[in-house]
Amino acid sequence: MIDFDEVIDRNNTGSTKWNKYKGQDILPFWVADMDFKAPEQIQNALHERILHGVYGYSRATPKLIDAFLSWLDDNYQWKVPAEWLVWLPGVVPGFNLACRTAGNRGDSIMMSVPVYYPFLSAPENDERAPIYVNKHFVNDRWEMDFEAMQAQYRDNCKMFLLCNPHNPTGRIYTRKELGQLADFCLERDMLICSDEIHCSILLDQDKPHIPIATLSDEIAQRSITLYSPTKAFNIPGLSCAIAVIPDKRLRKQLINADAGLISGVSPLAFTATETAFTNPGSWIEDLTGYLRGNRDRLSQAVSALPRVKITHAEATYLAWIDIRELDLKDPGAYFESFGLGMSVGKQFMGDGHMRFNFGCPRSTLNEGIKRLEKAILARAESLK
Numbered sequence: 001m002i003d004f005d006e007v008i009d010r011n012n013t014g015s016t017k018w019n020k021y022k023g024q025d026i027l028p029f030w031v032a033d034m035d036f037k038a039p040e041q042i043q044n045a046l047h048e049r050i051l052h053g054v055y056g057y058s059r060a061t062p063k064l065i066d067a068f069l070s071w072l073d074d075n076y077q078w079k080v081p082a083e084w085l086v087w088l089p090g091v092v093p094g095f096n097l098a099c100r101t102a103g104n105r106g107d108s109i110m111m112s113v114p115v116y117y118p119f120l121s122a123p124e125n126d127e128r129a130p131i132y133v134n135k136h137f138v139n140d141r142w143e144m145d146f147e148a149m150q151a152q153y154r155d156n157c158k159m160f161l162l163c164n165p166h167n168p169t170g171r172i173y174t175r176k177e178l179g180q181l182a183d184f185c186l187e188r189d190m191l192i193c194s195d196e197i198h199c200s201i202l203l204d205q206d207k208p209h210i211p212i213a214t215l216s217d218e219i220a221q222r223s224i225t226l227y228s229p230t231k232a233f234n235i236p237g238l239s240c241a242i243a244v245i246p247d248k249r250l251r252k253q254l255i256n257a258d259a260g261l262i263s264g265v266s267p268l269a270f271t272a273t274e275t276a277f278t279n280p281g282s283w284i285e286d287l288t289g290y291l292r293g294n295r296d297r298l299s300q301a302v303s304a305l306p307r308v309k310i311t312h313a314e315a316t317y318l319a320w321i322d323i324r325e326l327d328l329k330d331p332g333a334y335f336e337s338f339g340l341g342m343s344v345g346k347q348f349m350g351d352g353h354m355r356f357n358f359g360c361p362r363s364t365l366n367e368g369i370k371r372l373e374k375a376i377l378a379r380a381e382s383l384k
């Protein structure tokens, strides 16, 4: 079993996360990868595949396809035939392709913000106009604001881009919220692209993940749902994703939208993905157990500090911290000066917030918390 407490030196591995602050005493809590080793069964399968020695262009094996389809059925009672699947080298390419299936250039695509920042630019990457609708904080959580969505809707809006579970607010949308969104899209003949990459990192055990496509056949027929084991199994650099697209015409449109821009999935990514679906072992339970501990530790610490609030992360390993009352001009630089490299909320259209990635050993988290406390207390003191 992986020892989640083990501190692994990721310097000199080309790690995006650790390279950013190379040579500086700044701990990285930004980009969404975790500082844990991948499960042993994935490491072993990769070793074996490496030893084969031939790394040609590859396709998903029948074993992988069967395992993924069983996973959908077992977890979500969603019976999907193999022909609905489109294999892709990433979820980000997936939702960019999805945007290209939505109406024509000049049409619009809606999303509720803050949201994972590559969503923000996806419509404009192929000349669709984004409609950004602010979420509102009600019932102690960030919710989609359906009144604002109605007010900002335009006739040429062809798609809603959904992120569920949600990065960065950590929400797992409820059946009721998803139903409301489904009705909103049905009434306006909009497609739904649902990025469900975080669906296995559920920290609140009483809140199930529900794929929006499973709400009804009508919704399924207008949906593109994106999955990947890369977040939950901590293999994000291996790049593999699956689009589930029930409607044949939409599926064809997405495949054609590729226009030679998207490469295939690497054989190593397929090997890791196949192992994640065929032999997950107790990894998900072990990981989410550890992350739950990290979330609670961070929440407790931040809740005791003045002028800041932390959102309860129902899922993901990302905490969303409200720092508006600290009134910082350049929050990224401010926290870096205390040795903390977090993601700045503005990047997600969530100004006045910071995103803290707590997917790390407890000792790294504790050091991060120490620095966070110092930074916040110093600022609160200076505002007195």
Ligand SMILES: Cc1ncc(COP(=O)(O)O)c(C=O)c1O
Residues within 6 Å of the ligand: 032, 089, 090, 091, 092, 093, 116, 163, 167, 195, 197, 198, 228, 230, 236, 239, 240, 241
């Ligand atoms: C919501 C969401 N979608 C997609 C991605 C990245 O997906 P990929 O690496 O498969 O392109 C991330 C990574 O942080 C994410 O949080």
